[in-house]
Amino acid sequence: MAEYCYVHVPFCRSICGYCDFQRAGYSEILADKWLDALEIEIQNREISDHLKTIYLGGGTPSCLKMSQLKRLLQLLEPYSKHVIEYTMEMNPESCNDDVVRLASEFGVNRVSLGVQTFDDELLKMMNRRHTSQMIKEAIHTLNLYGITNISVDAMYSLPTQTMEQWLNTLKQCTELPVTHLSMYSLTIEPGSAFARQHLEALDSETEADMYEAAIEYLESQGFEQYEISSFSKSGFQSLHNKAYWHYEDFIGLGLGASGKENHQRYDHVRGFHHYLDNPLKLELISLTEEDEMFEMLMMGLRLKEGMSLELFYKRFHHKFEEVYAVPLKKCLDRKWIVIDQGKIKATNRGFEILNTVLEEFI
Template sequence: MTRTDHLYIHVPFCKTICAYCDFCHVVYREETAERWLKRLEEDFAEIKDEGYSTVYIGGGTPSSLNIRQLRELLDIVRPFSRKTEEYTIEINPESIDEEKVLLLKEYGINRVSIGLQSSDERLLKLMNRHHSFEDVRKTVELLRKHGLINISLDVLYSLPSQTMDDLKKTVKDVLELDVPHVSLYSLTIEKGTIFDRLGYQPLDEETEADMYEYIGKELTDKGYIHYEIANFAKEGFQSRHNLGYWNYDDYRGMSCGAVGKIHHKRYTMTSDLKDYLEKKDIMEVEDIATREEAFENIMMSLRTIYGLDLKLFKERYGIDFTDEYKDAIEKNKDHLLIKDDHCICKDGEILNTILIDFIKE
């Protein structure tokens, strides 16, 4: 695919900062958000693309913008979202209300991702999350009331002091909400986060693996398709935007903290909001060597149950996959399936070990 089909916009504001988070974010201030919107509008004025099949407004917390600013943001994006089939926004329960939901509907947003993380009050507090499970339930009801049924929940596991029973309760609560999409994240304690500064440790690897296995089994037993290592969906609700990343399509990233990849170049936007606002060193552009890009494509695509599209691979890099990587394929033949011009990894849990054999100097 040579067209840039996917657009990501990073909203760098959050009402409060979660203890585990190292994303690009600052605490929401109305005036800073005004300046950011103006800056973003200037960036969008330079884009010539006609429209994107998927648009994803993430963050940060896009819903932390006030209603007028949220409308302004959606107005900026509007010319680029006219042909959009999947238009997603991330929200948090404490910053969404009916007026904002109606606004999302008005602008054609048809998918909403909610940060649930856990349904356990103690763990939510530990993470400095300012909502309860009940708030999430009400948010899901509010979205459904207005026809926004394509809802995804983010669930974080392997949290400090989290027990298997804590996790089981969260999974039970998630299943009760019966949303069509669930994304899993296992906690890593990143440098500089509140957890890091407080000296928290993640759980041991064995418990983490048990938790992953438990969630996977529960969700697939209830009819979710485990379509990517950390993502589950009811049929027809797989995220098209994220499938674009895993298919290694080109995508455009807008605003500080975003990354894009267009025509074999990677664009990394500064994660410093101040620099972004002042237009200082805002972007690093890097040529991606063919071998490197080919490997990244393999790495991303083998994460999904749909696998690597071998025809597209040849088209993109001029490389015949089965020929070029025959030794790696032979070595891992028990874990790989080559069928209908696709290579599929049958065992996502050992993907990282398999991938080492595909690295070419």
């Protein structure tokens, strides 16, 4: 049974300019109905009571009314007893005393904070509800209630963003007591407000420069890059996210959540009315052994440490070196990947062109 659990909270108080996630503007009535449906789902899905991680994502879990957040945490309580890492996503404006106290009472011990940038003008342009000052206050509040494992999300390649603004965001983040940073470059999704406003991300060369500069700066500040877009202080890599990259099974609960269990990937059927009518209805995709072998490689190569050849053999009873002999030789010859201490991993060059590397293995 899956030992990792993702729960999607599909509400936000306002919609960010770049967002195309599964979420809706918060409504108290709709959130109550969603919780009723989630309760039915939780009661009828097979959930391990020995979960290692729970990740409350969204949307914005911290935007729920206090009584609703409490109900959500209570629904998950029977499964959280053995959890090592219990993460909740929060946005700075709703990361207040009440929310943080409640979350910590229910065992949340890690918060992923949607910072995005420390530039107030860019925050406004993105239609974020917080200011740079609120980020500092949120982190202070988390510390006050003993939540010291704090991850921040930061975005680059934003319209008009300069290298100076980007580096300043990273500097401000690293000057605060944060343990983990995930960075994302902007993609303009069709249907987002940015697309409607004809806003564009920066050109690919500037984007690549920002990525490089971030790696250099973060590593100089003691944040080790352990995945393409993830950096952590020593001992603070995300267990939950690593489960995805190790291609472990995980259960996905709630409208907007995906999961992977028993050789099947699934999504909940999109749309509130579908979920409220039948929260157990999933769109299933069966994975062949070939799919799984490739997906394991695809996820594993995102990690700096690479993919374990022993684990590959344990799962599939085939040697990686035999299944992929031809592309493996090609990529080794081109120095895109190396095999080191029982792991296959991308070289720096391979990391830069990971999609091209993966194409060889399809």
